[in-house]
Amino acid sequence: MAAWLGRRLAYALLTFFGITVAVFFLIRAVPGDPVTYHLMQSGRGLSAPPEVIEQIRRTHRLDRPVTVQYAYWLADLARLDLGRSFVDRRPVRDRILEKLPNTLLLNGAALLLALMLALPAGIFGAARPGHWFDRASGVIFLLLYSLPAFWVALLLMDLLSVRLGWFPLLGATSGNYSDLSGFEKLGDRLWHMVLPVATLAYGQFAFFARFTRSSMREVMGAEYLTAARARGVGERRLILSHALRNALIPMVTVLGVSVPVLLSGSVIVETLFAWDGLGRMYYMAVLARDYPVVMGMTVLTALATLAAYLITDALYPVVDPRVRVGGERS
Amino acid sequence: MNRPARQGSRLPYALLTSLALILILLQVSGCRREQSVPAPTETTASSVPQDGGTLVRRLEADINTLNMALIGTGPEREVMSLLHDPLIEVNERLELIPGIAERWEISEDKRSYIFYLNPLATFSDGTPVRASDVVYTIRTIADPATESAQLSSYFVGLDPLRTRAIDEFTVEVGFDRARASQLAAFNIGILPEHFYSKGDFGEDFNDTVLGSGPYVLTKRDPGQQIILERRKDYWRTTPHIQRVIFRIIPDDAVAWNAAKRGDIDETKMTSDQWQLERNRPEVTSTIDIRRFYSLDYNFIAWNNRRPLLADPRVRTALSMCLDRAAIINNVYFGTARIITGPFTPDQNAYDPDIPPIEFRPEDAARILASLGWRDTDRDGVLDKDGKPLAIEVLLSAGNKTSNLQAQIFQDALAKIGVRLDLVRVDGATMISRALEGDYDATFLAWGLDLDPDPYSYFHSSQFPPNGMNIVYYSNPEADRLMEQAREELDPAARIALYHQLHGVLAADQPYTWTVQPSIKWAVNKRIQGLRESNGLGLFLWYPGQYEWWIPETMRKHDAPAPEGSPQ
Amino acid sequence: MTPGRQAALTSPTAGLQRGWASRLAVTWLVLVALIALGRNFLANGEPLLLRDDRGWSSPALSGRPSGERSPDAFTLRAPVAHSPNAVQIDRRLEAPSRAHPMGTDELGRDVLARMIHGAAVSLAIGAAAAGIALLLGSLLGALAGYYGGLADWIISRSIEVLVCFPFLFLVLALVALFRPSVMTLILALGLTSWTSEARLVRGEFLRLREMEFTDAARASGARDWRIIMRHLMPNAIAPVIVLASFGVGSAILVESALSFLGLGVPLPTASWGSILSAADDYMGHAWWLALFPGLAIFGTVVACNVLGESIRGALNPKGK
Numbered sequence A: 001m002a003a004w005l006g007r008r009l010a011y012a013l014l015t016f017f018g019i020t021v022a023v024f025f026l027i028r029a030v031p032g033d034p035v036t037y038h039l040m041q042s043g044r045g046l047s048a049p050p051e052v053i054e055q056i057r058r059t060h061r062l063d064r065p066v067t068v069q070y071a072y073w074l075a076d077l078a079r080l081d082l083g084r085s086f087v088d089r090r091p092v093r094d095r096i097l098e099k100l101p102n103t104l105l106l107n108g109a110a111l112l113l114a115l116m117l118a119l120p121a122g123i124f125g126a127a128r129p130g131h132w133f134d135r136a137s138g139v140i141f142l143l144l145y146s147l148p149a150f151w152v153a154l155l156l157m158d159l160l161s162v163r164l165g166w167f168p169l170l171g172a173t174s175g176n177y178s179d180l181s182g183f184e185k186l187g188d189r190l191w192h193m194v195l196p197v198a199t200l201a202y203g204q205f206a207f208f209a210r211f212t213r214s215s216m217r218e219v220m221g222a223e224y225l226t227a228a229r230a231r232g233v234g235e236r237r238l239i240l241s242h243a244l245r246n247a248l249i250p251m252v253t254v255l256g257v258s259v260p261v262l263l264s265g266s267v268i269v270e271t272l273f274a275w276d277g278l279g280r281m282y283y284m285a286v287l288a289r290d291y292p293v294v295m296g297m298t299v300l301t302a303l304a305t306l307a308a309y310l311i312t313d314a315l316y317p318v319v320d321p322r323v324r325v326g327g328e329r330s
Numbered sequence B: 001m002n003r004p005a006r007q008g009s010r011l012p013y014a015l016l017t018s019l020a021l022i023l024i025l026l027q028v029s030g031c032r033r034e035q036s037v038p039a040p041t042e043t044t045a046s047s048v049p050q051d052g053g054t055l056v057r058r059l060e061a062d063i064n065t066l067n068m069a070l071i072g073t074g075p076e077r078e079v080m081s082l083l084h085d086p087l088i089e090v091n092e093r094l095e096l097i098p099g100i101a102e103r104w105e106i107s108e109d110k111r112s113y114i115f116y117l118n119p120l121a122t123f124s125d126g127t128p129v130r131a132s133d134v135v136y137t138i139r140t141i142a143d144p145a146t147e148s149a150q151l152s153s154y155f156v157g158l159d160p161l162r163t164r165a166i167d168e169f170t171v172e173v174g175f176d177r178a179r180a181s182q183l184a185a186f187n188i189g190i191l192p193e194h195f196y197s198k199g200d201f202g203e204d205f206n207d208t209v210l211g212s213g214p215y216v217l218t219k220r221d222p223g224q225q226i227i228l229e230r231r232k233d234y235w236r237t238t239p240h241i242q243r244v245i246f247r248i249i250p251d252d253a254v255a256w257n258a259a260k261r262g263d264i265d266e267t268k269m270t271s272d273q274w275q276l277e278r279n280r281p282e283v284t285s286t287i288d289i290r291r292f293y294s295l296d297y298n299f300i301a302w303n304n305r306r307p308l309l310a311d312p313r314v315r316t317a318l319s320m321c322l323d324r325a326a327i328i329n330n331v332y333f334g335t336a337r338i339i340t341g342p343f344t345p346d347q348n349a350y351d352p353d354i355p356p357i358e359f360r361p362e363d364a365a366r367i368l369a370s371l372g373w374r375d376t377d378r379d380g381v382l383d384k385d386g387k388p389l390a391i392e393v394l395l396s397a398g399n400k401t402s403n404l405q406a407q408i409f410q411d412a413l414a415k416i417g418v419r420l421d422l423v424r425v426d427g428a429t430m431i432s433r434a435l436e437g438d439y440d441a442t443f444l445a446w447g448l449d450l451d452p453d454p455y456s457y458f459h460s461s462q463f464p465p466n467g468m469n470i471v472y473y474s475n476p477e478a479d480r481l482m483e484q485a486r487e488e489l490d491p492a493a494r495i496a497l498y499h500q501l502h503g504v505l506a507a508d509q510p511y512t513w514t515v516q517p518s519i520k521w522a523v524n525k526r527i528q529g530l531r532e533s534n535g536l537g538l539f540l541w542y543p544g545q546y547e548w549w550i551p552e553t554m555r556k557h558d559a560p561a562p563e564g565s566p567q
Numbered sequence C: 001m002t003p004g005r006q007a008a009l010t011s012p013t014a015g016l017q018r019g020w021a022s023r024l025a026v027t028w029l030v031l032v033a034l035i036a037l038g039r040n041f042l043a044n045g046e047p048l049l050l051r052d053d054r055g056w057s058s059p060a061l062s063g064r065p066s067g068e069r070s071p072d073a074f075t076l077r078a079p080v081a082h083s084p085n086a087v088q089i090d091r092r093l094e095a096p097s098r099a100h101p102m103g104t105d106e107l108g109r110d111v112l113a114r115m116i117h118g119a120a121v122s123l124a125i126g127a128a129a130a131g132i133a134l135l136l137g138s139l140l141g142a143l144a145g146y147y148g149g150l151a152d153w154i155i156s157r158s159i160e161v162l163v164c165f166p167f168l169f170l171v172l173a174l175v176a177l178f179r180p181s182v183m184t185l186i187l188a189l190g191l192t193s194w195t196s197e198a199r200l201v202r203g204e205f206l207r208l209r210e211m212e213f214t215d216a217a218r219a220s221g222a223r224d225w226r227i228i229m230r231h232l233m234p235n236a237i238a239p240v241i242v243l244a245s246f247g248v249g250s251a252i253l254v255e256s257a258l259s260f261l262g263l264g265v266p267l268p269t270a271s272w273g274s275i276l277s278a279a280d281d282y283m284g285h286a287w288w289l290a291l292f293p294g295l296a297i298f299g300t301v302v303a304c305n306v307l308g309e310s311i312r313g314a315l316n317p318k319g320k
Helices: A002-029 A034-042 A050-059 A066-078 A092-127 A132-146 A149-163 A182-220 A223-230 A235-264 A267-272 A278-288 A291-319 B011-017 B074-083 B131-142 B151-155 B252-261 B271-277 B312-319 B324-330 B361-370 B400-414 B427-435 B476-487 B491-508 C002-010 C019-037 C111-147 C149-164 C167-177 C182-192 C195-208 C212-219 C224-260 C272-282 C287-315
Strands: B031-033 B054-059 B088-090 B096-098 B101-106 B112-117 B158-167 B170-175 B215-221 B225-230 B243-248 B266-269 B287-292 B296-302 B336-338 B390-396 B419-425 B441-447 B511-513 B515-517 B519-524 C049-052 C055-057 C074-076
Touching: A002 A066, A002 A291, A002 C149, A002 C167, A034 A050, A034 A278, A034 B427, A092 A132, A092 A182, A092 A235, A092 A267, A092 A278, A092 A291, A132 A182, A132 C287, A149 A182, A149 A267, A149 C224, A149 C272, A149 C287, A182 A235, A182 A267, A223 A235, A235 A291, A267 A278, A267 C224, A278 A291, A278 B427, A278 C167, A291 C149, B054 B074, B054 B252, B054 B266, B074 B215, B074 B225, B074 B243, B096 B101, B112 B131, B131 B151, B131 B158, B131 B170, B252 B266, B252 B271, B252 B519, B266 B271, B271 B519, B296 B312, B296 B400, B296 B515, B312 B361, B312 B491, B312 B511, B324 B336, B324 B400, B324 B515, B390 B400, B390 B427, B400 B419, B400 B441, B419 B427, B427 B441, B476 B491, C019 C111, C019 C287, C111 C149, C111 C182, C111 C195, C111 C224, C111 C272, C111 C287, C149 C195, C167 C182, C182 C224, C195 C224, C212 C224, C224 C272, C224 C287, C272 C287
Parallel strands: B054 B243, B390 B419, B390 B441
Antiparallel strands: B031 B287, B088 B096, B101 B112, B112 B170, B158 B170, B215 B225, B225 B243, B266 B519, B287 B519, B296 B441, B296 B511, B336 B515, C049 C055, C049 C074
């Protein structure tokens, strides 16, 4: 176990460095320069005296070779310092922490909602194969799964907020949010979450439901269930305790893959709904060539992804006693 | 029901869209009242301004810093203008009037400026604004170590030795050469030396501020809002409004909805919002819409170094294929105007007698034919010496307006056998390619200074990285006119030089000037005392917003009391 | 999208291997493909056939505009008599009418004509991106699975890096580094989506290389390359083809998302995604800009997914 964990950790570390190196060098290879971009955007372009522009480059260490810049960045990272944003000079860590709750809220709610609906739908379908519910839901899941999220969002916004005025069109809070009382604030937030959460959740729901159903079906054909059934275990108990437990195994893996998305956010949905979250911040940092913020987000998502993979692998034997850690699984 | 139009300016777009729209120290514009519906009739006890109340303004983006010397963006300038009084103010007629400096003298050789400070002027901690603070501020801005990218460009050529305090309230600022445009640079706030000289200037003053303005910062929630409270001991006429809240709302559609609900008192509108919503009863009953032009222009830059585009006749022929009237009528619903040269019609440097280039694709085709361009291979595209007449146009991916205009232009040019290849890239890529000269043509916009000097854009010494002559335009005649004009201190003579320059550039067409859309601004009708500057719009001039007031019967947003106390 | 595609492979879904569903899917795809192939005949502002004093010609196909012609000239016009890129600035955002059955867009272009020409672009992007992913994924997966050791290690680590890589950043970088075009877009989509295919093929090869027929082939002196291509690949490829058919739909979806961010096909090229992306700006004012391209994308993605399910059903009958 320790040897397995050690090897996996070493691999994860290696992958992590691979990613940071790739992003670090790639974003500097892409055309576009943070200093001139910032100057042209907000200052007076190249009218600024050259000494000032040079000084700004020096401060950001952009006058050094890229390898040296990376070494500095690594050294800072070792001290858990992600640097400061080129754009607003604030620590990258603060900026990430500031937007994190918004993104977690949106994606967490969507994932939770999707799971809460998907598990019963999938289990029910699997318990009665061929039943009308199973057949209809199979088709619906596939249709939902094929719907372009971008399109759904547009239709939802057009219908439910522009035409009917039921939900706010955009944003995470109303314009008068700061004037509201605590309870009203909560209501305001929930009200703003409905459409973006729905947009994010329906695809995940379809996916999880299909997944639950298929893993349930696979398990239910297994010999030990037949044996249990022969022993007279009730069908309900059979499904909920025996089959479900085993069907959850692949679910853990799939969930693990979903966790990093909770952090990285969805650029499209955040942009469409003007949701002030990490996905949008990251995208804008890429556009502005705000290297420290891009690297900060890369670190966050890479760590989350690698940790999720590691944990799901480690959890595997817990949910499925037949598997020993370190063993090849198909 | 409500159907707000949505111009594509979600935040990432805002980034791309405002691309190269260089925000300006001062803005000049011609104003026009859209609807001269005055104050609401029912309420409004009197026309005597009443003090108090809360004004909620909209900011398009959060500010990156509260340090006046480091500001760069429009929102930062808006917030700073209430926290710092400038040395010299600009009034509604764009004239420079006393601010902290109650008067000034310019030396015979026009290289020294002596400012006499108003001894009453104080910072919000009660200390007077001294000559040493002015020297400190200007030296700090000019010091490269400060990294003041925007403001430092106004003090190029500063002579530090002749920049000194003559006595407690008299200060001299010296330069190594005379510039007609220099005085306007003193429209900057003054930093108290005793506050800003302690600590790391670059890092310690981004979240805190001490200035001489009528308001002080009481609360700042990053990404949400900035709250300012009126000073009790302000040294000049006190503004009427007690509290100003800046709500940060990046999205135009969100802001417009908030303005309609009364959550914010003012916002800029998009052309589509204006067109679709201005006549709705629920809008006209609560919102006063103003329309004016600001000091900027849009253009197509032609890389004059490309052999094909080096010939002014080719550039003129291309300009003839842009149907400006159709764009104005169909895209801007008539609320835009044609611009013929490097100034806007609101600047006196602009020569109104220069005729615009008409939409005449047939004539363009004739010009190109006379230059030897024929469609010899019958592929629909003109060619010469085996090369097709194809031009690659760089576009910023998120800038919907330029994408739209480029496609209109592309369609018109295709009809006379000129192929435009539209290449969309992200804003940063576009800027770096434009500055490196790695492009044929691109759609851009410049925001202009109060002073009309276009030296940096068109003088042959200003090729990047020295300046912003990104089209590599070079004409000795134009160079001479610009050199003379920037040192010509007689206003009338200077204007005459710029009119000549305007003619030269209009004939050479280093750019194709497209159209200038007007700015549409919505203000809630509870705000009284609204006055437009005949030039600057609503803000950034004196007294401007300081004359606004809210009748007691129409107060809102006043509670809850802000946390913390005025500094 | 990657985990989804993988899961779709391992999750049998009821009711979809039925004949009618897959027949409908195939019909839809064939129809769209035919429309795409015949786009120049179906939607063209120029006459398909023209007979004037210079004799017969086809301005639509030659690409040469016919220009002025006498009113008595014989013309045969396309069913949709609009070119996809013909701007009519005074007819912006017109609702569907007899002249424009799907309305006009923000430049007054005929949406139906753009839908027809967009079919070719969207299908090509979907198919080519999925094809690249299939090719690259199966090749790298095969190398990793067959040789194991260092090759496997390198390829597996690369997959891990790519999976953790921010997808949007990668696309943006590729588009910024190379000249943006449909080709660049296809490459960007293809080069970022091969990891599922590679993992799958690697797994199959790990299993297959231990089988007797592999040993037999090796014993008979066959070269590695031949063993991989002739003996192992045919046995491993079937499930990957299923994955690729899901990939077609997925690539079409991603293209529409990129269009929304302004990173899609170059202007003025019509793709379903590019038509849809304009809808956002005129929300509540131009429903036709959202409805038609959205339906087309939806239908095609469903068809690809149904097809994938059917193929898998055929390969793996016990999954029913």
